[in-house]
Amino acid sequence: VQIRNPYLLFIGDASDQLAAKTADGVAQWRRDWCAGQLRLPGCKADLGLPDKTLEQAAAEGVKTLIIGVANRGGKFSPNWVETLVKALELGMDIASGLHNKVQDIPEVAEKARQLGRQIHDVRHPTQAFEIANGVRRPGRRLLTVGTDCSVGKMFTALALEKEMRGRGMNADFRATGQTGILIAGSGVSVDAVVSDFVAGAVEWLCPANTPDHWDIVEGQASVLHPSYGGVTLALCHGSQPDAMVCVHEPTRPHMRGLPGRPVPGIRDTIAAHEAAARVTNPDTKGVIGLAINTHAMPEAEALAYIRRMEDEHGLPACDPLRTGCANIIDRLNTLF
């Protein structure tokens, strides 16, 4: 199911910029698809897009209202409901990255049904997946992996796709989380899939393709993460990665959400994910580059750290945001 664009990005009464980070990601990576932003009174976030009313957006041909904001306490406020119903009446579909389902708001669900509009609750997969078969399939796949959750695997995958497309390569970002799905217009929230079917969902997400085609698969968590490792292993098995890029955030005091548990080292992380990838792709080149998330470091320190990682691991390293990832795609092109 493809979410239709152009989008109007709804950020409601976001309390700060962080509350609108899903919409921020869409605006950053798919600006061409974004006709504008819709903010309610009291909104403290700004996506840097023109403010548009629903009527203006509809007149310009917007196809989908994207809910790109975390709602407070998981509740939909009544003024949101009014906005969503009006969007449907003006011809738009609705796509949401929220935990709470838009489909569970009776007025909105009923209106969508009456008018034949789509509601995409992208965190909640609705299709049935097959059990994975582990059979090799044509086409190339790159998976972003990492030393922890929320280190920048989606960002890195999107930066790699952009660099590859800029060079005329045939590459598609494949989304496995809610923000990625809104950016790609499709995908699967793998952490919400019943565990038996996760590897099968990933096989579906990055299917057989032409030999020159690359799927750049958004990674999740880490096989060394005690809460979510199973999700990551299924991603490794299902995507059969020919190559991986390992993402690391050097300043984190412990694994996210797990005080007292140190972040595993890059070397152990590489070894664990390469072992996982070999189960379904014995020919994998493994980790071919490092993406270092240096947002918390000053420039000089960041660049020195990246150089040191290159030396320590014998791999091209970058910060996709600060330095770009051309050196990783250079390496990819020497290997494949």
Added chain:
Amino acid sequence: VQIRNPYLLFIGDASDQLAAKTADGVAQWRRDWCAGQLRLPGCKADLGLPDKTLEQAAAEGVKTLIIGVANRGGKFSPNWVETLVKALELGMDIASGLHNKVQDIPEVAEKARQLGRQIHDVRHPTQAFEIANGVRRPGRRLLTVGTDCSVGKMFTALALEKEMRGRGMNADFRATGQTGILIAGSGVSVDAVVSDFVAGAVEWLCPANTPDHWDIVEGQASVLHPSYGGVTLALCHGSQPDAMVCVHEPTRPHMRGLPGRPVPGIRDTIAAHEAAARVTNPDTKGVIGLAINTHAMPEAEALAYIRRMEDEHGLPACDPLRTGCANIIDRLNTLF
């Protein structure tokens, strides 16, 4: 939620003994709980229990009707529905290991609601689990792992529990699949849990306990299985096993359901599961014994194979069915 015993085992019109294998497992491992079997005309299976009518069972104090048979084509035949409704009327709960939910049969669900009876669709977890935290907890845990699906991990776990209890040790089997849940009276079908929560469900299943207590956790699949590896990894992380027993079936031509994919070797299987277990239990003793499922081998060949495995791997080996597993518990007691 505990399924109340005694049980009456319903095997309907099972087409052969294999169709009744869930009930067979319950009758084998919890005979004390089983008041009898209930068979419909045309049933080709026999559990070796006395045939009882619903009325007889009710008079003897049976608390739960266990549906321990695979239904044909996933359909409930009308004569099943009549039986289930009558069981409820006679005061019994219903527990089912079927894919199709008993709760989805309107007449049965409505009757249960009216009468205040429980329906346990054990393949379909209904409780909400927390995200795993990976924090070490007191008590000991042993996890059965294996080279493939359906090699005998549940059987081995139950045999280990029996051996330990026979020695006066404090041990509880913890069920992770539908047959195991009917045998234990409780548990979680981990492969039906949303992937994000599997490790958390396992932490819930084998919680903190006294230092001398052993949870014997039923394993599923293998971390090297391309379809279900993520489920297994979450089991390893969530159970923090102090010890593991590796189960192997030596005559299988390929992994179950995956023609062309050889069964991984015992050595690779041990290494992969020990690496997984160390993530949440750095002090794990790893695999401390081998359980060889030799049902397809003649006696002399089976015993020779078991001896050879002992020599090759430097671990006590057994076939829990053919030789018992005393040597593995001997080893356990020297290590802990």
